[in-house]
Amino acid sequence: MTSSASPARGRRRAEKAPRSVISPTMYRAGGVAAALALAVSGGAYAAVQVTGPDDAQPMTESQARLQDIADTSAPDVDVSAPEAEESSELSVEGDQSSVTTVTEDVTDAHSSSQQETDSLPQGQTQVGTAGVDGVSRVTYQVTMRDGQEVSREVISSVVVTQRVDEVVLVGTGTAAAAPADAPAVSSAPAAQTAAAGTDAASAQAVARSMMGSYGWGDEQFSCLVSLWNRESSWDYQAENSSSGAYGIPQSLPGSKMGSVGADWRTNPTTQIVWGLGYISGRYGSPCSAWAHSEATGWY
Structure with a gap:
């Protein structure tokens, strides 16, 4: 005979929550996390998790501890590397110009x-x-x-x-072919021509007799008189103690007149010949030389 099932036997056992299957690896990971959590000081402290330049939210205590562990366990970074790289660059100081x-x-x-x-x-x-x-x-x-x-x-x-x-x-x-208006120095004895120019009047007469060979007339002669009056007063022995200029034309130095004659110190005619040649070559005429002297004080 078949007995009827008891109510207890006919009921299913109450269902429990299904067990989770945890692998040994997960157990080990959980243990490490727990150990890391215990390594942090137990004192609660506030921390801030920065999510953006204008958005900051407080972190939970657990987040702060884990963050601290992550920071301390991160590999060291050689912050000196950028400096070393920068210092390796060639640095040239500015030139002193x-x-x-x-x-x-x-x-x-x-x-x-x-x-x-x-x-x-x-x-x-x-x-x-x-x-x-x-x-x-x-x-x-x-x-x-x-x-x-x-x-x-x-x-x-x-x-x-x-x-x-x-x-x-x-x-x-x-x-015999020398022109009649040639300078007296070329035909007269040196002593005679020197005596002829030892005073201002005779020196001017010697100079006037030579001016025709340069094509200069009386108007140029008056400029010459003014010019050499200023320079030496027609004194063949005039010497500038400061510059060393010498003679009627005040040649600087006086030795330049040696190109005309070795007696340039004592012969007024030698000085006049050199002086007229200098004026002709540099200024073209006595009046041009006089104009330059008027403007600058020298010629």
Whole structure:
């Protein structure tokens, strides 16, 4: 006989929550997390989790502890690496540069040439045009770097003294063929011509007798008188104690007149011949020389 099932036997056992299957690996991970949590000091503290530049929310205590553990367990970072890289770059200090202006007088040396003339006896020489070195006043812009000049550029240049090339006349004629208006120095004894110019009046007479050979008239002679009155008062022994200029034309230095004659210290005619040649070569005429002297105080 079949007995009827009891109520207890007919009922199903109450269902429990299904067990989770946890692998050994998960157990170990949980243990490590727990150990890390215990490593943090038990004191509760506030922490902030930054999620953006304008949005900051407080972290829970557990989050803060885990964050702290993560920070301390993170591998060390060599913060000096960027500095080391930067220091390895080539660093050049700025150059010590300066720009200044310098003014210098630059000399342009004159040249010399010979010119034949039948107005002088064969073999005789005479300075037709006295040579004068040119002088220019030049201003430079100079660039200095670390005490050394690296460049200079001309800013301005002003001619102070015009260069005049010397011309020496070389005689090809005969003594009889010499022109009647030739300077007395070429035919008269040196003592006689020297005596003729030892005073202002006779020196002016000697100069006037020579001016026709340059094509100059009386108007040029009056300029010459004014010019050499200012320079020496027509004194053949006049000497400037400061500069050393000498004689009637105040040649500087006086030895330049040696190109005409070795007696330049004592012979007024020698001085006058040189002086007229100098004026002709440099200024073209006594009046031009006088105008320059009026403007500058020298010629």
